[in-house]
Structure formats: structure tokens, C-alpha cells
Amino acid sequence: MIRPRFRLAPLLLAPLLLARCAWLAPDYKRPSLPLPDRWNGAAAVARDDSEWWHSYNDPVLDQLIADALKDSDDIALAKNRLSQARAQYGYAFANQLPAISVVGADAYGQVHLNESLPIPQKMSNLGFVGGMLTYEVDLWGKNASLSNAAKAGVRAAACAEDAARLSVSAGTAKLYFSLRALDAEVAILEDAVRTQDELLALVQRQYDVGAVDALLFQAATERRDTAHAALPDARDQRDRAESALAVLAGHSPKDIAQNDISRGRDLYDLTIPEPAPSVMPSQLIERRPDIAMHEQMLIASNFNIGHARAAYFPSLSLATLAGVNNIDLNNLYRATTRSWALPAAMAAPVLDFGRTESGVKLARAAKNEQVVLYQQSIRTAFKEVRDALLAENTAADRDNSDTEREKAAETRLHLTTLRQAEGWSSRIDVLAARSTLEQEQLTRVAARLQRLDASVDLYKATGGGFRMSR
Known part of the structure; x- marks a missing residue:
């Protein structure tokens, strides 16, 4: 089984390298x-x-x-x-630096799968424990x-x-x-x-x-x-x-x-x-x-x-989520699967009626x-x-x-x-x-x-x- 290798250091450094790549404040000159x-x-x-x-x-x-x-x-x-x-x-x-937080979720319910799958459909604990890193890239x-x-x-x-x-x-x-x-x-x-x-x-x-x-x-x-x-x-x-x-x-x-x-x-x-x-x-x-x-x-x-x-x-936001998932009735925190994700979101103004x-x-x-x-x-x-x-x-x-x-x-x-x-x-x-x-x-x-x-x-x-x- 090939497991994805998750390295935190490059993700921490990337936002810092992207920050301040543009500057919109006027050059300051002392009034004389x-x-x-x-x-x-x-x-x-x-x-x-x-x-x-x-x-x-x-x-x-x-x-x-x-x-x-x-x-x-x-x-x-x-x-x-x-x-x-x-x-x-x-x-x-x-506010210029990434924010790191711990994420945890637990739910008790039933997952409805295809009837052809040989997996019992029973009530189970659905859990996730992991960490999240969020950062707004300061492009401007x-x-x-x-x-x-x-x-x-x-x-x-x-x-x-x-x-x-x-x-x-x-x-x-x-x-x-x-x-x-x-x-x-x-x-x-x-x-x-x-x-x-x-x-x-x-x-x-x-x-x-x-x-x-x-x-x-x-x-x-x-x-x-x-x-x-x-x-x-x-x-x-x-x-x-x-x-x-x-x-x-x-x-x-x-x-x-x-x-x-x-x-x-x-x-x-x-x-x-x-x-x-x-x-x-x-x-x-x-x-x-x-x-x-x-x-x-x-x-x-x-x-x-x-x-x-x-x-x-536009504003660019990055988020990194990594942790363990479990569908286990007997032991919620015994990892059955591991996952990570690196989503990005960009929002650009279109019409703000002169607010900006x-x-x-x-x-x-x-x-x-x-x-x-x-x-x-x-x-x-x-x-x-x-x-x-x-x-x-x-x-x-x-x-x-x-x-x-x-x-x-x-x-x-x-x-x-x-x-x-x-x-x-x-x-x-x-x-x-x-x-x-x-x-x-x-x-x-x-x-x-x-x-x-x-x-x-x-x-x-x-x-x-x-x-x-x-």
C-alpha cells in the first residue's frame, strides 16, 4: 500500500514566500x-x-x-x-502568519451503501481527528x-x-x-x-x-x-x-x-x-x-x-487539513483511514457599488x-x-x-x-x-x-x- 507523504514544513513556508509579492501603499515622502x-x-x-x-x-x-x-x-x-x-x-x-488549529468531530449514525457491497449497514460512530492550517496569501x-x-x-x-x-x-x-x-x-x-x-x-x-x-x-x-x-x-x-x-x-x-x-x-x-x-x-x-x-x-x-x-x-486563501478517520463502533480513535487535503479558495470583487x-x-x-x-x-x-x-x-x-x-x-x-x-x-x-x-x-x-x-x-x-x- 502506497501512503501519501505529508510534510508540514513546505506548506508553512509557501505562504511566507508568497506574501508581499505586491505592494499597493504609496511610497512615503516626508512633507517639506x-x-x-x-x-x-x-x-x-x-x-x-x-x-x-x-x-x-x-x-x-x-x-x-x-x-x-x-x-x-x-x-x-x-x-x-x-x-x-x-x-x-x-x-x-x-494576522500575516498561518493559523493552526485542532479539528475533531464525532457522529453516531448509519451510512447507506450500495446493496451489492458486502459491507454490513449498521449504526456506527463516524469520527475524525486532525489538524488544520489556514492562511490568506498576502498577494497585494x-x-x-x-x-x-x-x-x-x-x-x-x-x-x-x-x-x-x-x-x-x-x-x-x-x-x-x-x-x-x-x-x-x-x-x-x-x-x-x-x-x-x-x-x-x-x-x-x-x-x-x-x-x-x-x-x-x-x-x-x-x-x-x-x-x-x-x-x-x-x-x-x-x-x-x-x-x-x-x-x-x-x-x-x-x-x-x-x-x-x-x-x-x-x-x-x-x-x-x-x-x-x-x-x-x-x-x-x-x-x-x-x-x-x-x-x-x-x-x-x-x-x-x-x-x-x-x-x-482578489484574495487567495489556503487551508490544509490532515488527520485520521474512523468508522468503528468499538474504538473511535483507532485509525482506519488517514487523509489530508490542500484546498484553495479565491474571491474576486465584481460589483460592490463603490464600496472599495x-x-x-x-x-x-x-x-x-x-x-x-x-x-x-x-x-x-x-x-x-x-x-x-x-x-x-x-x-x-x-x-x-x-x-x-x-x-x-x-x-x-x-x-x-x-x-x-x-x-x-x-x-x-x-x-x-x-x-x-x-x-x-x-x-x-x-x-x-x-x-x-x-x-x-x-x-x-x-x-x-x-x-x-x-
Whole structure:
């Protein structure tokens, strides 16, 4: 008896050899935009800003950002989306490979044969046990297109996670700077309240003896009331900043309720980085995670066109079935016959009333949308870098100017105090000079905060150490 020889290896390799023998996805070309050769008003400085927040030299800030990058809800959501994208890619990739399954069937019945055959016609078990291998030959790259689109989706999700990390780190830094500025503002307003209380008390005594008129007394009263009203608002803003920072850093509900945020260096002791981008304009496209994300989404949409086009062409499916058959009342699984089959099926579209054409049009429109979003992200990136550079220059000028004004107010207070000691000025003159100094201090706090925020914005606008590696 000659038995057919069944070999599984050639059947497994054949589909892989037939796959990807045609390709319908358009060739991808990165959309180009004219880029400047250099930044206006600033030259790029080569520096390592992979962990840019260390440049402020505040260990508390470093720890807050480390906590935020580890426990932030926004980053946790981005990581989950990345896991979903990886699972989707795994599914799409596996869809290109054969599927192997076990097949078993059992039935109890009677087979009616020709009466001339010398075989008893009796009730019997009809059984089959075997394996099945199924595979859709990817002649037109349909499944490969889906797999590559899903792979680009993984890269896009990874870039989105990096964008979330950059946003969280920048947001944490700016909130921390706001908190330190509000700490300084509260301290100044507390001094201002004491100054205005003392000043009003002196004016009150003069008013009681008729040395000053009611208008001067009313003006002193209004200044005192303004100082008292500003202090609770500043304290409330400081508490809200602490709560927001605790949430962003991923602290526990207990820590959020206690508003227990550590403090590091004072506002004026923080190191301000040099106001210059760390990349050339041509490097910005590779450094911004949002730009990289939009490009990967564009690549995915390009592959989706190939998947949609494949619906115009026939699909070829292969199936291999091998096993044992038995017609045996006493022992179902004692093989009486062995069989195998290699069927193939092809289905070709004839009339789908424009369904495939509409699918291709939809895929092309989706790609055109991604082109616009990609180009828009580049324009937005260059705008943000330019705005950050301008804001840094403006904030630096304002900070320097307000510093000089504060020094002048300090000198005036010092001279007025000396004149009081010599009898040339009154206590009211000293308190008025102190009030002027306190106003200049508040102005300088705002200027220093603006300068720190501008430096963070520049780091964020230039990608903050992001490198496209996935």
C-alpha cells in the first residue's frame, strides 16, 4: 500500500514566500517646508539638556519632577495608550502568519451503501481527528499594510508618551516657580501690612490733633485696607498652587490634603539658564515629540491607503487539513483511514457599488488630513520657539530694570532712615519709603517669575532633550 507523504514544513513556508509579492501603499515622502538657517536674535548653543530641569540647581525641583514623571496620571494614561498600540501591532503582525488549529468531530449514525457491497449497514460512530492550517496569501500587501500602519501607531504612541513627559516636567517646573514666587509675595505683603498699619496709626494721631486733613487720613486708610485685602488672596493662591503641584507630582490624597510641599532655593537663588536654544532650526523636527508623533500618524495613514487599495484585487486563501478517520463502533480513535487535503479558495470583487472606491477615497482624505496636521505642528513649533526667545529677552530686560528700581528704592529707604536719625525726616517719611520698596519688590518678583517661565517655555519649545529612538 502506497501512503501519501505529508510534510508540514513546505506548506508553512509557501505562504511566507508568497506574501508581499505586491505592494499597493504609496511610497512615503516626508512633507517639506522651508526652514530658516538660524534663529533670529539667538545662536544655537550645544549643550546636553536631556534633563534640563537640573540647570536650575534646585534639588527639591529635581525630586518633584522625578515624582511627577513616575506617578503622573497623564503619563500613566499615555503609557496605557502605548500598551494598546503595541497590542494592536501584535495582532496585525500575527494576522500575516498561518493559523493552526485542532479539528475533531464525532457522529453516531448509519451510512447507506450500495446493496451489492458486502459491507454490513449498521449504526456506527463516524469520527475524525486532525489538524488544520489556514492562511490568506498576502498577494497585494493588505495585511502587511495593516501591520506597518500599526507599527507606526506604536511609534506615534511612544512619541505621545514623550510629549506627555515633557509637558508634565515643564508644568511641574512652572508650578514650582509660581509657588516660590507666591511664597516671596506673601512675605512681602506681610511686611506691607505691618508697614501700612504703623503708617495709619501715625497718620491717625496727626489727624486727631488736626495736623493733617481728612483727605490724607482717608488715603492712608485705603492703602492699609488694600494691603490687608491683598494678603489673603496671595495666601489662597499659594495654597492652590501647592495643591496643583501635589496633583501634578502624583502625590497621595493625604499629601494633597495636607498641602505639604517642600521648598528649595529662594526665587532669586535659582540659576537662570542662558537664553539660547540648544538645537539648530533644522534639528527641531527631530527633537519635538509632537512633530514626530504627527509624522508617524502620517506614515500610518499612508499604509492605510495600501490596505484600502488591496480590496480591488482578489484574495487567495489556503487551508490544509490532515488527520485520521474512523468508522468503528468499538474504538473511535483507532485509525482506519488517514487523509489530508490542500484546498484553495479565491474571491474576486465584481460589483460592490463603490464600496472599495469610497474606502480608498477615505484613506486618501485621512492622509491629507495628517499632512496638514504634520505641517501645522512644524509651524506651531517654530512659533513657540520664536515666542519663547522673545519672551526670554523681554523678561530679562524687565528683570534687570526692576532690579535696578528695587536697588534705588533700597537706597532711598536707607537715606531716609539716616535723615530721620539726624532729625531731617519723620517716621512717616521712613514708612513711605519702605512702602515704595515693598511695591518694587512685588514688581520684581513678577519679573523674575516671568523670566523663569520663559526659560522653561524655551526648553519645552525645543523638545526638552527628546530623541526619536522608538
